[in-house]
Amino acid sequence: MTGQRVLVVDDEPQILRGLTTMLRGAGYDVTTAATAADALASAAAHPPEAVILDLVLPDGRGTDVARELRGWTEAPIILLSAVEDEREKVAALDAGADDYVTKPFGVDELLARLRAALRRGAGRADPVISIGDLTIDVANRDVHLGGRRVRLTPHEFDLLRVLAQNEGKLLTHRALLREVWGPAYQVEAHYLHVYVSHLRKKIEPDPQSPRYLVTEPGAGYRLVDPRSI
Amino acid sequence: MNRIVPLLATAGAVAGASVLVYALRPLAPDVSLGVIYVLPVMGVAIAYGVPYAIGAAVASMLVFNFLFLPPLYSFTLEDSENWVALAVYLGTGIVVSELAARAKRRAVTAEQRQREARLLAEISTYLLEGRRLEDELDWIAERTAEILDVHEAEIVLGKAREPKAHRAPYPLVAGATQVGTLYTDERSEPQLDVQQRFLPALASLLAVAAERERLAREALEAEALRRSDAVKTAILRAVSHDLRSPLTAIATAAGTLRNKQLALDEGDRGDLLETIELETRRLSRLVANLLDMSRLEAGAAPPEPELWPVDDLIRQAIDDVDGQDRVQFAPNDAPPVRVDAAQIERVLANLLENALKFSTPQAPVQVRVTTTRAEVIVRVVDQGPGIPSAELERIFDAFYRHGSDGSGAGLGLAIARGFAEANGARLWAESRPGQGATFALALPAVSTPVGIAA
Numbered sequence: 001m002t003g004q005r006v007l008v009v010d011d012e013p014q015i016l017r018g019l020t021t022m023l024r025g026a027g028y029d030v031t032t033a034a035t036a037a038d039a040l041a042s043a044a045a046h047p048p049e050a051v052i053l054d055l056v057l058p059d060g061r062g063t064d065v066a067r068e069l070r071g072w073t074e075a076p077i078i079l080l081s082a083v084e085d086e087r088e089k090v091a092a093l094d095a096g097a098d099d100y101v102t103k104p105f106g107v108d109e110l111l112a113r114l115r116a117a118l119r120r121g122a123g124r125a126d127p128v129i130s131i132g133d134l135t136i137d138v139a140n141r142d143v144h145l146g147g148r149r150v151r152l153t154p155h156e157f158d159l160l161r162v163l164a165q166n167e168g169k170l171l172t173h174r175a176l177l178r179e180v181w182g183p184a185y186q187v188e189a190h191y192l193h194v195y196v197s198h199l200r201k202k203i204e205p206d207p208q209s210p211r212y213l214v215t216e217p218g219a220g221y222r223l224v225d226p227r228s229i
Numbered sequence: 230m231n232r233i234v235p236l237l238a239t240a241g242a243v244a245g246a247s248v249l250v251y252a253l254r255p256l257a258p259d260v261s262l263g264v265i266y267v268l269p270v271m272g273v274a275i276a277y278g279v280p281y282a283i284g285a286a287v288a289s290m291l292v293f294n295f296l297f298l299p300p301l302y303s304f305t306l307e308d309s310e311n312w313v314a315l316a317v318y319l320g321t322g323i324v325v326s327e328l329a330a331r332a333k334r335r336a337v338t339a340e341q342r343q344r345e346a347r348l349l350a351e352i353s354t355y356l357l358e359g360r361r362l363e364d365e366l367d368w369i370a371e372r373t374a375e376i377l378d379v380h381e382a383e384i385v386l387g388k389a390r391e392p393k394a395h396r397a398p399y400p401l402v403a404g405a406t407q408v409g410t411l412y413t414d415e416r417s418e419p420q421l422d423v424q425q426r427f428l429p430a431l432a433s434l435l436a437v438a439a440e441r442e443r444l445a446r447e448a449l450e451a452e453a454l455r456r457s458d459a460v461k462t463a464i465l466r467a468v469s470h471d472l473r474s475p476l477t478a479i480a481t482a483a484g485t486l487r488n489k490q491l492a493l494d495e496g497d498r499g500d501l502l503e504t505i506e507l508e509t510r511r512l513s514r515l516v517a518n519l520l521d522m523s524r525l526e527a528g529a530a531p532p533e534p535e536l537w538p539v540d541d542l543i544r545q546a547i548d549d550v551d552g553q554d555r556v557q558f559a560p561n562d563a564p565p566v567r568v569d570a571a572q573i574e575r576v577l578a579n580l581l582e583n584a585l586k587f588s589t590p591q592a593p594v595q596v597r598v599t600t601t602r603a604e605v606i607v608r609v610v611d612q613g614p615g616i617p618s619a620e621l622e623r624i625f626d627a628f629y630r631h632g633s634d635g636s637g638a639g640l641g642l643a644i645a646r647g648f649a650e651a652n653g654a655r656l657w658a659e660s661r662p663g664q665g666a667t668f669a670l671a672l673p674a675v676s677t678p679v680g681i682a683a
């Protein structure tokens with residue numbers, strides 16, 4: 001394996017120990033921290049390629065750590081969150097975290113999220129993006145589904161483009177609104193739900209059970225390749 | 230009412246006046262002295278009312294005629310002028326007696342009303358102070374009996390009740406609702422005007438007090454309900470956090486062990502298995518804590534005290550916790566205490582577990598024992614961030630968490646205090662923020678029994 005460095009931040013020693021062993025076993029180079037202060041210090045001393053971050057830390061919020069890290073690194077951040085931390089989770093995602101898993105999580109799930117996050121890197125700048133049967137020509141604002149042209153309104157196209165350029169990544173409602181409609185619309189989540197449902201009618205084989213444009217309840221949306229799951 | 234006393238008093242007053250007339254005879258004409266009899270008539274009118282006063286006037290006239298007007302010692306009169314004088318005296322006597330009696334009645338009524346007003350004011354003062362209406366009813370009834378001039382009275386709140394034997398019921402009605410019933414003994418009849426004036430006022434006052442109590446009770450119940458909801462939410466949050474952390478550690482370890490694609494060596498496997506063991510123990514401790522908590526709250530954990538050396542209890546507690554290598558304790562032959570060993574070990578173990586969360590190998594937890602005449606005090610001292618003074622008591626509340634970081638026991642300290650108090654011990658926290666926290670457990674000292682004395 002590549003030996004990419006992953007920083008794991010959690011205040012529960014046994015969770016930290018399990019994650020460390022798991023990640024080392026998967027070939028990563030692991031550094032650990034139990035507090036927000038340690039996490040920032042460790043990240044500065046040994047810049048990680050990815051961060052696994054507990055949302056609740058004894059000396060601060062994971063959200064603040066995510067925001068700090070985002071100030072100087074593009075390394076993907078995966079949150080460890082609990083069901084009842086919904087608001088905090090969305091705040092952390094808005095602050096720059098890339099994805100989350102809910103405790104207790106499956107080992108395979110976390111490893112898959114980590115691989116996907118590392119693969120995505122800084123996002124895609126290709127002029128033409130292919131995801132499953134979807135082909136999105138960013139330069140010409142043209143979309144094809146299985147060779148058939150799909151007509152989209154300008155906002156629908158921008159929504160699809162932003163999601164496609166971040167394939168697999170969870171985008172929060174706020175992030176999508178900001179990217180597509182502009183900073184003034186960051187709280188108008190119902191716009192987004194309406195456009196997502198229009199978009200699904202045009203690109204999903206079965207809009208009732210979407211396979212490309214997936215809802216993350218309470219958090220946001222992500223665009224995935226149905227064959228990669 | 231007994232009639233002998235007023236009759237005797239009337240006769241006495243008339244006789245007295247006659248003596249006075251006799252004494253004054255050398256100074257004035259006999260006929261003019263008849264005016265002196267107005268005095269007994271007035272006195273009798275004030276004391277016993279108009280009928281006796283009229284009697285006194287007539288008697289005075291007869292006695293005056295008999296004793297002082299010629300011909301003496303007969304009821305006839307020789308001078309017709311004396312007839313006129315006698316008639317004027319009689320008329321004056323009757324009018325004066327009526328006026329005097331009326332003034333007396335007014336004074337009595339005024340005093341009665343004043344008493345009623347005073348009682349009502351007193352009742353309202355008491356009830357406004359927030360006293361319980363039920364507790365005040367006895368003296369209110371007693372004073373009401375005085376006002377109504379009856380021997381006994383009793384007030385029962387609520388709608389009309391069944392009649393009581395030998396009791397006359399008077400409903401206390403305010404507006405359209407019956408607040409309660411006043412029972413008096415059936416032999417004494419309260420005056421009608423007092424009844425009509427006083428009872429409605431009393432009823433209104435009781436109605437206001439009862440309503441006030443009802444509202445206060447409802448507010449209290451609403452508050453209790455709201456708090457019990459808040460407690461339930463806190464419990465759910467706390468339990469779900471305390472359950473999830475070990476579950477996450479176990480799931481991670483087990484998932485890693487199962488995953489064939491991960492490269493693990495023997496050491497890794499040993500570590501993961503140990504994690505599973507440790508976290509399983511933590512889970513079962515949590516379950517035990519929850520059970521202890523509910524048993525303590527139900528009072529279902531009576532201590533079984535026996536004589537134990539404090540040092541042994543501490544050593545046993547240190548053995549019970551994970552991370553005992555970070556605990557420093559030097560036994561120093563502290564005197565024995567009479568406690569339930571299992572419960573006090575739990576207290577100490579919970580204190581140690583709490584302290585160990587803030588300890589490192591460089592900053593270990595210290596256990597110190599001091600002895601006073603009355604108590605053996607065990608102190609568990611950590612070098613963590615300390616506890617703000619505002620939270621020194623609240624940390625003992627079940628499911629209270631220091632700060633909002635979501636970590637920590639939530640139950641351990643509450644259980645520790647519960648068991649400590651059940652064993653007659655005191656448990657408190659001492660801390661200056663930034664200087665670590667100290668938990669002190671004061672166990673009552675035992676006067677060393679003869680035979681064990683060192």
